[in-house]
Amino acid sequence: MRARQLVWIRRISQTFFLLFFLFLLVESRLPRDVFVDYSVVFSAEPDLAIDYPVGFFFQLDPLVWLSSLISGHQLIKGFWWALVLLAVTLFMGRIFCGFVCPLGTLHHAVSWFRPSLKADAMIRANEKASSQKIKYFLLITVLVGAVLGLNMAGLMDPLSVFFRSLALALFPGAAMGLREFSEVIANSDSTALRLLSYGGEVIAQFLFGFGYKAYTTAWFIGIIFLGIVFLNRIRPRFWCRVLCPLGALLGICSRLSILRLEKDRAKCTDCELCAKSCQGAASPKPGNDWENAECLMCFNCFDSCPASALFFRFRWSSLRLNRGPDMGRRALLAGLVGGISLPLFGRLDGRVHKVADPRLIRPPGALPEKDFLTLCQRCGLCMKACPTNVINPTLTEAGMAGFWTPHLIMTQGYCEYTCTLCGDVCPTGAIRVFSAKEKIETPIVIGSAYIDRGRCLPWSGNGPCIVCEEHCPTSPKAIFFHKDMVPGPNGKQQMAQLPHVDLRKCVGCGICEFKCPVKGRPAIRVISAGESRSLENQILL
């Protein structure tokens, strides 16, 4: 096959997978037209679901498969996609990086479009550097850490990084901008502008879903993402060659690859065009040893060589091992140190073994904290899918070990009583699949509510209010009233309906906290105590 054709096939493949990734990301939400026929609904508790396999890219990701296998001893659903990818890698090297990876495609495009470096500088930048060992260090840290029960893969895994950044920062940011702009021009006198505003609203709703979304630490996720993209100005595909642990894993697996770059030293004119176009710094130039573990299989060198001194070929005959990945002893040692220390340090805050953070309310179906941390990829899929926007990435609530894992902020949303989406979409089963029936009948408890009597309107003598009781979804309600006299504003005793929480019935859904008219710090709040996933974090006998 000619080089030109190969490059075009690569481009088409990259575009396809990037669009597919974006499509699944957009569809990671409850669709609008998910209607249940009520003749059916009369008889069964319906579970609304997302139509598309939105976790596909995480099933395809060998790092997700491997880390959850080592750490949580679980084979995630659809893991055989990852095995297929590994098998392909064994034969064809890091073809995933060059043809499939959506984040890699973004880096590729950014690096290719108006490169920051001029010819000579670019050739020097594309020489193999020792910084490329960092990715092996990160991979070893992740895998060793996984052995010790902390899954950090998602912090650096390119698919998690990309999904999290788009779903929690870039998309909500763009949606906010579009919505605010629409609302400004909605009041205009010009019909054209008002139509534009309506169009903006339609696009915003289609792409980004309803209303304004908010995610704590989203600014941080967004800035990190912009930083990662900016790194392409320093070296093309900086992330892929220096930082990506998935790239490192695939690089190691490419040792057996039979698709090899063949070099013809005799034909080479030393024009260095191959080095200039090599985004992986894999030493394509004849005379140097090809670094197959670094090669992103983009076929740029093959395409750029004017003298036909380079070509890719399947070599079936010899089963000789390729050059091993150049990770060096230091990366290995540092990886071991990092991988051993981080999971242990991460548990030193006592949140796993001593006392749970009251604000760390995990989604329903979340595994016990220790198991949860062995599986959660921090990808943000549950946060994106949650219809009420209650699931947010943690900052400090789950300690260092649980940075960016999901937790529920009840002032921002609440857990819908019969909703099961977070369990449906979780790619690794850190939030297990559960049905609405199970959620209600077991019941799955995520926390418990308590009343702040100093703030509560009836308790503090500031007038009647029953909003928490009204919204309480359990039957019978977990919030009940006791009528009693309380001193009013003038000191006179007055009769009031005073809300109380029945801890035996409360499931911690948080709708009471969300709807409480006392804004800022609601008068009824939910803490994690009582969550059914924990044996220790309990209140009642």
Add this chain to the structure above:
Amino acid sequence: MNFDDSITRRETLKRLITISGVVGFYGASGIPFTAFSPAQAKAAPRRFIIEGIGQTEGYSIKELATRVFDAAGGMKHFVSKGDVVAIKPNISWARQPALAATTNPVVLEAVIELCYEAGAKKVRIVDNTINDVRRCFAITGAGTVAKKTNADLVFPSSSLMRRMKINGDRLDVWPVFTPLIEADKLINLPIAKTHSLSSLTLGIKNWIGGVGGRRYALHQDIHRTIVDLAQFFKPTVTLIDGISILVKNGPSGGSPSDVAMKNTLILSDDPVAADAFAARLFGYSPDKIGFISLGDKSGLGTKEFLKLDQKKVIV
């Protein structure tokens, strides 16, 4: 959207009328704009209340709804050709129809079909739900009804909320869900349920689902604010769904044991009378329910439903 740029109801009407080119007619006829409201424009001098009861085993709810409207002179009496009709059911909760926390979808379907038969151009299902609106539409059956009957589902969004002059005793300006205001005809289609603060939630309390903003603060003066909102919205007609009612654990219910079958529909052009009548389903005296007494006192309607043109339909 700029919420401080409030528009009064009168201004909205003026705008609508100006657009439709009938301002001259009203100007000439000497009817002041303040007197213009769908209910008053259509209602006969004597108001009516119709009770429909399904007594035979396996009766058709649709037939019951049709017969109830027929007793009032047919849907044509309320909906004219080319009208845009907004229906305000109570589908606040993402609950199955069997749990009676939301308007019965069969009743909703029947009313929409009647509207279309009467020549409505478009029927819209409008409710600012409490639970996530997609889940509410999906699980209560309203979404399926909309698909079957070709009605529009209106999804609440901030751009559809507009601060308007309520001119109530307690509420002055409040964000209103505009599709309810912009329709030619407005049908209130609540379900009868218990409520721990207002005793019951029936017809006029349903208008809390027609506003946005800090609406959970309305509970601090619930009866007064309900009446304020009911005076603002003024539906063409109210049909209270009493097919199955929520007798305890209201207004959200959650268990079949909270539900009682009453097989009743109550239709009236007097919102207070409809509520007073429906209170009897629970065995409550209308006088004991704050918003009914208050609605009676403030001239919204009468709780003395016996004085109305009363009819009974049995299927």
